[in-house]
Amino acid sequence: MFRTSHILLKLCLTALIIGLGFLIYLDARITSTFIDKMWELPAKVYARPLELFVGARLEPDELAYELEVLGYRKVRHTGGPGQVARNRGRFEIYTRGFSFPREDEPARRILVDISAGRVAALNASGRGIDLMRLDPVRIGGIYPLHGEDRVLIRLEDVPDTFVAGLLATEDRGFYDHWGISPVGIARAAWSNMRSGKVVAGGSTITQQLVKNYYLTPERTLLRKGTEVVMAVLLDAHYEKDQILESYINEVYLGQDGKRAIHGFALASRHYFDTPIDQLDIHQQALLIGMIKGPSLYNPQRNPERATTRRNVVLAVMAEQGVITSAQAKQAQSRPLGLNTKTQIQGTFPAYLDLVRRQLRQEYRDEDLTTLGLSIYTPFDPILQRQIERSTTTVMDELDKSGELQSASVVTRFDSGEVAALVGGRKLRFAGFNRALDARRPAGSLLKPAVYLSALEQPTRYTLASVLADEPLKVAGPGGKVWEPRNYDREIHGDVLLYQALAHSYNLATARLGMDVGLDDVVQMMNRLGVQGYIPPVPALTLGAGEYSPMDMAAMYQTIAAGGFRIPLKSIREVVDAQGIALKRYPLEYDRTVSIQATNLLTYGLRSVVREGTGKGVYRYLPSDFDVAGKTGTTNDGRDSWFAGFAGDLLAVTWIGRDDNSETGLTGSSGALRVWAHFMAAASERPLGYRMPDGMQTAWIEDRSGYLTGKGCPHARLLPFIAGSEPRESTDCSPRPSGIRDWFQSLFGTDS
């Protein structure tokens, strides 16, 4: 007997010690993580804010789209932030305001008049505004693997009726109990026993919070016991208001794709596109009612069930004195009033992928998914919409099957900012991002690097240098012989350098590249911004290697910027949860190529579109709209490329197949069409022309490359680096001529 008691005592003591240890463990777990948990916030990614000023180029349709993706509600007369009233080109907008880094943009009612594609008037309270920004579109977030998203809110910012309604529905004794409610548990147990299954939980708000924070959703006695103990501990350690605030920010309220909607503040934005402090009673009741079953009572999927549940909550609120019966009745009669805005979050996976990659070079994943960072990008929803439209329109014409793929990169070359990106024909599909990861031969898109290498040696090469477009053979390792051919299988004999570029002659270019030296060509590509391995082989001169559209954008970016390398960027600034700027990505120039040589190359790229392989762009663009560009086609038409720029935008487009099979397209019959379709709609500024210091023009006979006179046969005005003009000349004297080429027109009417 004594021995049995002794054993029992030992067992009890052991159980007590284990129990105490478990208690200490749970206590430590709560106290060490509860406050930190509050701040696990995904990074928010924003588009560029739309700048409004008198004279800004903007179509009414574009402003309407921007406001639509921002979720502004269409009304007859604006009465509060986030509303817009439109009458054709006249917009009355009650802006939401926004806290930008270093500057707040106030919420205010503004009047915007758009006429002839420009903002004609911009007023607030009867006074003109010089310049303002709309709030930026949130285009996505960077979420942890569990996908939780939330917008934090303080308890004092939650409407009183909301808090009272929540407590009336979920936990009436919240401010009185110790984290658990024995009466509630007994009531739930009785209900469960009577029904023979688990039909009621009886959990307090504290218990629900513990369950969400620390425990799995399984329904076992051990988990329930742990939940009860932790709820008591939580209640003992923290103020009731802290617990309630945590709950309001933590509670799960549905799914938006992979993104989990947590907290009432985000749910309010998600379901109603309205801040929680502006919700009507019926909207508050709907969110409160969703706690019971976020999926079951999802108002978007199950509106009738959600309405019934909402009305139950409204009845409870009236019964508990939160609102009057009349208010409840009136609220019950209202429609759900859900958000109808175009869902834009997460709809640009290719661009977000680019942003993530840039961020991950400098931030840990954990920081990106928990610190509540705000990422400001140069993403332009209006340009993105246009490149998507151009891609879809042209690709549908080229290939109805949907197997042919396309990718595009759009930058503003003066700043190096990536404004839009298409990673494939399935625009909303976050799969293989061809703009960044499709690595293909670039064909003739690389030729400018060859010509630029040559033009940087003005004593040897000018635009008027005569090149031999004649067959050549280059012996390679293992007895292999490289023997390129022209696309048209013809031999063109002596051609001027600019003509070889304009018509993309392979033989002349290969000879030029070999003459300049492959190492020089590789170095030039590096200087232009192409990173990664570049094979120093003869075929490089015609595009050998593997390059993504983004690689090509980096290369053409430097050319478009006049020889200044400006790293492509997809982030302007990173700001922490308190609004303090953590890192800015400033505009920086690095002149890596001769300005004069780049200017000559740009002349050549203008020739491409005026008289060469890129002429097709003028089936889309007005004839007086100057652009420069280059076509690219790889063997057997596997890849179709076009890269080019106007006065504001640079775009690179690729078309090909994922299995690298033939497309039947050339650069001009494929990618050029997407490019030109886009530029015709999106570019606001033709390519300007200014001759840098140290250059001059001369009349050249475009057969021999000799100096000639204005008005002479085959005379053409060409730019030269000073002192590099040809020495030989024809015997023709200048004479009046009404014939003007496109280059002369750049210099006004009298040249």
Next chain:
Amino acid sequence: MAVTRSSLCLAAALWFSGCATLDTANEDAGSATVPATKPSAPTTVPLPPYRAPDPADSNAWRSLLDQAQQAATRGDYERALVLLERAQRIEPGAGVIYLEQARLHLIRGDLAQARSTAERGLLYCDNPDLCDALRDMLR
């Protein structure tokens, strides 16, 4: 800061004067009256009619230029640069913005960036005085 303020004023003055006196003469004006027997020699092209910033756009970026000037006067060069970048996004063809950016880089001791910025601004300067001011930054 007085230097910065005065330089901005000067730059703005140059800008306006440039707009008024832009030379659009072509490189061989009058050549038709010269009965040359030899081909015309290479000629230096005067400033071509490069597209100047649209006057309709001007208030927007000028107000940012003013704010940048005020920020620089307070010694807040970072903010000044942010404002100038914003101005440049609105009007990338305004050479005077490059001039001010270059000056700020110079004040901050970033000579390489000052030089590069001024050099790039030369691609956009459209009056001789502004061009000279940018060339001075390269010396």
